[in-house]
Each structure stands twice: as structure tokens, then as C-alpha cells.
Amino acid sequence: MAATAASKHPRRLFHGFVSDELCKELEFIHRSCGTVGYRPSVFSTTLPHLAATNCAHLILPFLPLRDRLKDTVEEAFGCEFELFVEFTGLISWCKGASIGWHSDDNKPYLRQRDFAAVCYLNSHKKDFKGGLFHFKDGEPSSIAPAAGDVVIYTADERNIHCVDEVMDGERLTLTLWFTRDSAHDEDAKLMNLLPQRLQHGPNSFLPFPASSSMYWFSQDESGFDVRCARVRRLGYDFCSLEDNSSEHDSSCDPSELLDGRLCLGRGDEVLDKEFVNSLHALQVVQFCYWKASELATAKEVHYERSARLSILKRTSNSENSVPCNYRLAAEVLGGISDDDIELPFSWDDLILGNARWEEYMSKLSENLSILIPHWLSNQTLSFVNPADLNI
Numbered sequence: 256m257a258a259t260a261a262s263k264h265p266r267r268l269f270h271g272f273v274s275d276e277l278c279k280e281l282e283f284i285h286r287s288c289g290t291v292g293y294r295p296s297v298f299s300t301t302l303p304h305l306a307a308t309n310c311a312h313l314i315l316p317f318l319p320l321r322d323r324l325k326d327t328v329e330e331a332f333g334c335e336f337e338l339f340v341e342f343t344g345l346i347s348w349c350k351g352a353s354i355g356w357h358s359d360d361n362k363p364y365l366r367q368r369d370f371a372a373v374c375y376l377n378s379h380k381k382d383f384k385g386g387l388f389h390f391k392d393g394e395p396s397s398i399a400p401a402a403g404d405v406v407i408y409t410a411d412e413r414n415i416h417c418v419d420e421v422m423d424g425e426r427l428t429l430t431l432w433f434t435r436d437s438a439h440d441e442d443a444k445l446m447n448l449l450p451q452r453l454q455h456g457p458n459s460f461l462p463f464p465a466s467s468s469m470y471w472f473s474q475d476e477s478g479f480d481v482r483c484a485r486v487r488r489l490g491y492d493f494c495s496l497e498d499n500s501s502e503h504d505s506s507c508d509p510s511e512l513l514d515g516r517l518c519l520g521r522g523d524e525v526l527d528k529e530f531v532n533s534l535h536a537l538q539v540v541q542f543c544y545w546k547a548s549e550l551a552t553a554k555e556v557h558y559e560r561s562a563r564l565s566i567l568k569r570t571s572n573s574e575n576s577v578p579c580n581y582r583l584a585a586e587v588l589g590g591i592s593d594d595d596i597e598l599p600f601s602w603d604d605l606i607l608g609n610a611r612w613e614e615y616m617s618k619l620s621e622n623l624s625i626l627i628p629h630w631l632s633n634q635t636l637s638f639v640n641p642a643d644l645n646i
């Protein structure tokens with residue numbers, strides 16, 4: 256009987272729960288802010304990490320979905336108690352990542368987890384190979400991730416599950432766990448980090464990188480910085496302007512160069528614009544990738560009015576010296592080799608994209624400044640349209 260089956264394995268699968276546009280926006284956030292994750296071949300972007308790297312404004316796009324998931328879980332499982340979000344994170348699994356049979360509350364430090372929600376942000380076969388999800392018993396028994404679909408289930412032994420090894424590409428999810436225990440409320444943690452943001456002022460939307468070890472992916476004595484790998488994947492690289500590079504202290508850790516001012520290069524050219532650090536440049540490049548088709552149609556109109564930035568010839572001094580194994584990066588992040596990277600956009604698109612990135616970030620940042628005092632007084636991070644707050 257259906258009712259018995261549902262109570263034996265309380266779970267639900269929803270198709271088309273997350274819009275394509277939001278899937279792409281969250282992918283942009285992950286590819287421009289993510290760090291190396293807690294398991295091999297995994298990258299993650301958590302909300303506290305965004306707050307800690309001066310990107311708290313990038314929490315806003317998560318919130319309406321986060322609220323909707325909480326309501327859906329409470330309703331689907333008939334919760335007569337309040338739920339708290341314990342964890343919200345973008346998680347990507349690359350070649351070689353998998354997880355065997357488990358329940359999500361199966362460690363002493365995970366006992367507080369009552370429910371899970373996994374939102375698939377990209378699709379099996381199209382974006383990655385392998386990575387199918389299976390429940391040990393009950394229906395549905397297997398899920399081929401498709402962008403926009405969401406599976407929710409109880410975190411206990413009624414929903415033992417596993418994920419097949421990812422064979423190629425990057426499998427991206429937004430994963431949330433919910434708890435009845437207010438001591439594990441993620442909002443409370445975030446609330447402690449947000450007031451710092453108010454001190455920086457509403458126009459402070461430039462990212463601060465975390466420690467360079469958080470971006471270092473290592474495997475078998477080799478490795479790469481995920482920020483370098485991700486700009487490289489879109490055809491660019493970080494470089495310094497010639498005059499600056501001669502001043503670098505050769506004894507310093509090359510990864511620390513990624514914390515300071517740098518430029519973007521492509522082939523033998525360098526754009527004459529300094530970004531405050533690698534995360535800033537990476538965000539602009541990833542933003543252009545996200546908005547590539549919009550930028551391609553908008554640029555004719557734009558160039559009649561805008562002043563162009565110049566493109567310089569690269570010199571040997573401008574190479575950055577972070578020792579990345581790009582072959583390993585290409586293997587881990589997707590089957591694109593160094594020789595056949597497709598360039599999705601031109602310098603012109605990048606210049607226009609940089610202006611659009613500033614508009615996007617400053618709007619989010621302004622909204623965040625309106626919302627923080629409201630959140631602090633309510634002690635919860637639920638989504639409200641800033642225009643309705645009448646401040």
C-alpha cells in the first residue's frame with residue numbers, strides 16, 4: 256500500500272523545483288567562490304564561507320529557495336515542530352568522487368540531522384558522466400540528476416543511499432540538512448558573521464580570499480589552485496603587470512600572489528586593468544561565462560558610449576608563478592584538454608561583463624545592507640523583498 260511504503264521510506268522527488276536561471280546563478284557563485292571540499296575530488300561553497308570572504312551579499316540568491324525547501328520538507332513530512340537549517344552548501348563532485356551506502360545522520364557529530372534536501376543544479380550525461388543516486392530500498396530506487404530536480408528524504412536509516420562514482424565533468428548540487436535542534440541553527444552562525452559586513456559599508460562588495468590552502472587541490476604529490484584552474488578553463492590566466500612582478504619577494508609563497516593585485520591575460524595579451532585579487536578577477540570571468548549570450552547581444556550598443564580599456568602585449572615577467580598542474584586540473588574538472596579550450600567570450604565581452612558584474616554585486620550589496628538589520632532583529636535569515644521593508 257502506498258501509505259505504508261511512504262512511511263517505511265519517507266522521501267519525495269520533485270521535478271523542475273529550481274528554475275534554470277537560478278541553477279546557473281548558483282553555478283556562477285560556486286565557480287567563483289568555491290574551495291576544495293571535505294572529501295577527495297569535491298569542491299564546496301558554504302554560506303559561512305561566503306560571509307567570511309566578504310561575499311555575504313551572494314547569500315541572497317539562495318534565500319528564497321532555502322525558505323521554499325524548508326516549507327516543502329515541513330509539509331511533506333508533516334512536521335509538527337519547527338525546523339532549522341543546519342547546513343546549506345553548493346557541492347560539486349568531480350572525476351573519482353563517490354559515496355557508498357550511508358544514512359546522513361550516521362556519525363556521532365551528524366546525529367542532529369533530521370532531513371536532507373538535494374537540489375540538482377546540472378544534469379547527468381549533459382554535464383557529467385556517472386554520479387547516479389540510489390536508495391537501497393523502496394521507490395524511487397535510482398535518480399539520474401537533472402537540473403532543477405530536488406529529492407528530499409529523512410536523514411535516518413529508512414533512507415540508506417549511495418552515489419556512483421563520477422566518471423567525467425563536475426556534478427553540482429545545492430545540499431541542505433534540516434534539524435529540530437536549535438543549537439545547530441545555521442542562521443545563528445551566520446548572524447554572528449554579518450554585522451562585520453555593515454562596518455565595511457554598502458559598497459564593499461570586493462571579495463577577500465580565504466587562506467590559499469583552502470583553494471589548493473592536491474593529488475599524488477601534485478596539485479593546482481582551483482582559482483587558477485577555473486580562469487584557465489575559460490581561456491584566461493592571472494598575471495602581474497611587468498613593473499610589479501620584479502618587486503615580488505622571491506622567498507614568498509607564490510600562492511600569496513593570488514591575494515594581491517593582478518591582471519587577466521589571454522594568449523600573448525593582457526588587459527590593462529588591475530583586479531584587487533584573484534577572487535575578484537575570477538568572479539568577473541565567471542560572470543562573463545554566466546552572461547555570455549547576453550553580453551554578445553548587448554555589446555554593439557555599449558561600445559558607442561563607453562571608453563575602452565587597452566590590451567597590452569604580454570612580457571615574460573608578467574607570468575604568474577603559482578605551480579599549478581593544469582593537466583591534472585583539466586582531468587579533475589572536466590574532459591577539456593589545454594589544446595581545445597573553447598573561448599566563450601572576447602576581451603570586449605569581458606570589459607562589458609566587468610561593468611555588469613559591478614552593477615550585479617552593488618545591487619546585491621545594497622539589498623544586503625537593508626536586510627541585515629531586519630535579520631538581526633528577527634534572529635532569522637528568511638527572505639524579504641528589500642523594497643517591502645520601507646526603510
Ligand SMILES: O=C(O)CCC(=O)C(=O)O
Binds near residue numbers: 359428
Ligand atoms: O549528491 C547527492 O546526490 C547525495 C550526496 C550525499 O549522499 C551526501 O552528501 O550525503
Ligand SMILES: [Fe+2]
Binds near residue numbers: 357358359
Ligand atoms: Fe547522503
